[in-house]
Amino acid sequence: MAARKKIVSRDAVPKICNELRAKGKKIVTCNGSFDLMHIGHITFLQEAKARGDALIVGVNSNSSVKQYKSKDKPIIDEKHRMESLAALECVDYVVLMDEKEIAVPLINLARPDVHANGEEYGKDCVEAKAIKAIGGKLYLVKKVPGFSTTELIDRITQIYCRKK
Secondary structure (H helix, E strand, O other): OOHHHHEEOHHHHHHHHHHHHHOOOOEEEEEEOOOOOOHHHHHHHHHHHOOOOEEEEEEEOHHHHHHHOOOOOOOOOHHHHHHHHHOOOOOOEEEEEOOOOOHHHHHHHHOOOEEEEEHHHOOOOHHHHHHHHOOOEEEEEOOOOOOOHHHHHHHHHHHHOOOO
16 A cells, blocks of 8 residues: 555544454554654554554654644654554555643544553553443553663753854
């Protein structure tokens, strides 16, 4: 599937998921801002995809990222973040989500078999109750040490913003 065709509207998600279920496919969801894509993101997405047949990625909109992270973020616009995700082989669908906390709305929309989340959020994360309520499972993915958007920004700042 061409990368841009993987980017779908929120309204299309339930229909896509019903079609996948009718074919006996196991659906996995995950979510995040995916700003400044790095190996930690890619490993997370590959691990999530390995739990099923179709991976649907919810992406925080620009306004959503500003609400829950910082007024200075995201660095990369939502359109480009979605296109980058859609270009990855492990990602089947990408959907833009506008809420401050997008995980539970995504779970309720897609009704996945599995929802993947970073291990650092723990088994009692906000997604746990929502995924359990629909009969799905929570899968926690280990973080790749040394790779987070914040750590990358800090490193770039240290290297390129030194006083000369």
